[in-house]
Amino acid sequence: MSVSVIVGSQWGDEGKGKIVDLLSQSADIVARYQGGANAGHTIVIDDKKYILHLIPSGILNNGVICVIGNGVVIDPVALMSEIEMLKQHGIDVKDRLLISHKAHLIMPYHKMLDQARESLTSSTTIGTTGRGIGPAYIDKARRAGIRIVDLLDRKSFEDKLRKNIIEQNDILNKIYGFTELNEEEIVETYIKFDNLIDEYITDTSYYLNTAIKADKNIIVEGAQGALLDVDHGTYPFVTSSNPTSGGACTGLGIPPTSIGKIIGITKAYCTRVGNGPFPTELNDETGEQLRAIGAEFGATTGRPRRCGWLDLFALRYSVQINGISSIAMTKLDVLNDFETIKVCTGYNVNGKSLRSFPVDIPTLEAIELEYIEFDGWKQSLSGITEYDKLPKQAQQYLSFIEKYTEANVEYISTSPDRKDTIIRA
Numbered sequence: 001m002s003v004s005v006i007v008g009s010q011w012g013d014e015g016k017g018k019i020v021d022l023l024s025q026s027a028d029i030v031a032r033y034q035g036g037a038n039a040g041h042t043i044v045i046d047d048k049k050y051i052l053h054l055i056p057s058g059i060l061n062n063g064v065i066c067v068i069g070n071g072v073v074i075d076p077v078a079l080m081s082e083i084e085m086l087k088q089h090g091i092d093v094k095d096r097l098l099i100s101h102k103a104h105l106i107m108p109y110h111k112m113l114d115q116a117r118e119s120l121t122s123s124t125t126i127g128t129t130g131r132g133i134g135p136a137y138i139d140k141a142r143r144a145g146i147r148i149v150d151l152l153d154r155k156s157f158e159d160k161l162r163k164n165i166i167e168q169n170d171i172l173n174k175i176y177g178f179t180e181l182n183e184e185e186i187v188e189t190y191i192k193f194d195n196l197i198d199e200y201i202t203d204t205s206y207y208l209n210t211a212i213k214a215d216k217n218i219i220v221e222g223a224q225g226a227l228l229d230v231d232h233g234t235y236p237f238v239t240s241s242n243p244t245s246g247g248a249c250t251g252l253g254i255p256p257t258s259i260g261k262i263i264g265i266t267k268a269y270c271t272r273v274g275n276g277p278f279p280t281e282l283n284d285e286t287g288e289q290l291r292a293i294g295a296e297f298g299a300t301t302g303r304p305r306r307c308g309w310l311d312l313f314a315l316r317y318s319v320q321i322n323g324i325s326s327i328a329m330t331k332l333d334v335l336n337d338f339e340t341i342k343v344c345t346g347y348n349v350n351g352k353s354l355r356s357f358p359v360d361i362p363t364l365e366a367i368e369l370e371y372i373e374f375d376g377w378k379q380s381l382s383g384i385t386e387y388d389k390l391p392k393q394a395q396q397y398l399s400f401i402e403k404y405t406e407a408n409v410e411y412i413s414t415s416p417d418r419k420d421t422i423i424r425a
Contacts (some may be wrong), residue, residue: 002211002260003218005248006328008225009264009318011272012243013298013305015330016265017043019411020057020221022418023263028216030058031067031208033251034241035223036106036133037078044416050089054079056221059086059093066093067204070102071241071251073136074148076193099197100204101149102253105190107161108181109168110135116176137240139164148201151194158187205253212258220248226264226318234359237276245322264324264407266315268332268397271305273298277364280308280344294334309342309371312404317357319405328411329398338376341397345404346370374400381414387424 004023008014021043024030037053043060044050050060054074058064068074083093110132118130139145144164150157165183172178211218222243227233229244241247245262249255269290272278281287287307290296296305318324335341347354347367358364377391384390390398390412398409412422 002215003220003248003254003258004261004263005220005222005245005259006263006265007222007245007318007322007324008228008243009266009315009322009324009327010225010270010311011227011276011278012224012239013271013273013296014225014265014267015328015413015416016221016223017052017057018330018413018416018418018421019263019265019328020219021060022411022421024056024058024061024064024219026217027058027061027064027219029065029067029208029211029218030056031069031204031218031220031252032056032072033069033220033222033248034071034243035239036073036131036136037075038131038133038223038239044418048089049416050086053082055082055086055093055097058219059091059096064096066097067208067252068097068099068103069204069252070100071247072100073104073106073133073140074099075106075131076190076197078131080193080196094199097200098202098204098207099148099200101147101201102205103148104136104140104145105148106132106136107146107164107168107190108132108186109165109172110139112172112178112181113168113176116172116178134240148197151190154191157190161187161190208252208254209258212254220252220254220259222247222251226322227314229321232321232359234277234361234364237274237361245324261325262323263326263328263410264315264319264322265328265330266318267294267310267330268335269294269310270308270314271296273303273305277361278306278308279314279347279364279367279369280311281306282308289338290334293337294331309344310401311344312401313344313347313354314357315401316405319407324405324407326410327401327405327407328413329401329409330413332394332398332412333381333414335376335397336380337378339378341374341376342371343374343397343400344369345372372400382420384414385422387412387422390422 056066059066113135114132115130169180224239224243226244228239230238290307375393377393414420
């Protein structure tokens with residue numbers, strides 16, 4: 001069982017990029033299984049910052065093969081821009097990037113539909129990035145999507161694309177009042193894209209299963225977080241795919257029996273971008289302090305993130321549905337200056353304690369929270385590379401998290417830089 005799955009345990013933005021980059025130093029392959037360019041993974045190496053949206057974070061380690069699986073929806077503009085950015089930094093993806101021929105493409109009409117629907121005044125506005133992710137997954141589910149493999153037959157591709165454009169132009173123009181898209185321009189753009197990415201396309205499911213049989217070290221990463229999962233998250237304020245560990249199998253075409261370890265990434269506090277329930281959100285000076293110290297602004301959109309104390313009740317739910325055995329705790333250093341630190345340990349509704357995490361909005365809006373307070377450590381964690389050298393208060397904080405979630409805190413990040421990470425044996 002040579003596959004390790006890395007999942008976001010909260011509402012995304014947990015720092016998965018750094019942990020994937022760190023672990024991929026000893027990996028053969030890093031594969032991405034869902035989402036699109038709406039996710040931004042930030043990695044800092046020697047004070048140089050890289051922001052990746054589609055290509056797995058392992059690309060920054062020489063010799064690692066990176067795979068974009070069939071569960072990902074691909075924006076050609078974003079992909080080519082990312083490849084060019086890496087080249088400018090001296091990182092060549094040639095012979096190191098593989099893209100599934102079954103992956104679906106994001107079209108210009110997907111982006112326009114996303115933005116049009118989000119602009120409507122509604123109590124259920126999600127707060128999407130407007131990158132066309134949701135509409136692309138809708139087309140996939142209604143069997144009208146266009147896959148990369150469709151580019152191989154130019155006539156069939158053109159027929160399918162033209163049919164979709166006519167249909168979507170009707171919707172955009174007659175329902176939303178948008179200007180119709182130029183059919184010829186879109187067809188020409190995607191044919192050019194086919195020529196640009198042809199060298200990267202392969203049957204990645206076959207490639208990965210062959211690598212599993214050869215006992216290669218494979219790291220699998222998702223985008224967003226478990227609480228944004230379309231099935232298990234705070235629906236309808238969720239993403240359009242399955243960031244939970246189960247999505248790794250369907251998004252890559254690998255068997256569950258190949259997975260040996262599931263690592264959950266969590267911040268030492270909580271954040272959320274966009275709308276939707278956020279029980280521990282702090283709309284006060286403490287929330288502003290967390291945002292300022294943690295530089296909590298979206299890597300993809302630049303939007304300020306909502307901030308709050310660590311929600312252990314939600315984290316335990318995430319541990320359960322993902323099968324998380326190890327936790328990677330990021331941004332512990334953001335809590336350095338706090339006198340006291342709180343964690344949420346329970347939800348109550350009408351005076352009754354809940355046993356499981358509620359995923360319906362009315363209940364989430366009615367809950368009252370139980371908190372436990374810890375003394376802060378009031379000192380810098382810079383330069384600490386061993387768990388035993390952490391302040392006693394920080395160790396107590398982490399120990400309580402382990403006991404509550406029944407998962408080991410195996411990795412502890414004390415700054416955005418790759419080298420500032422404690423790894424516990």
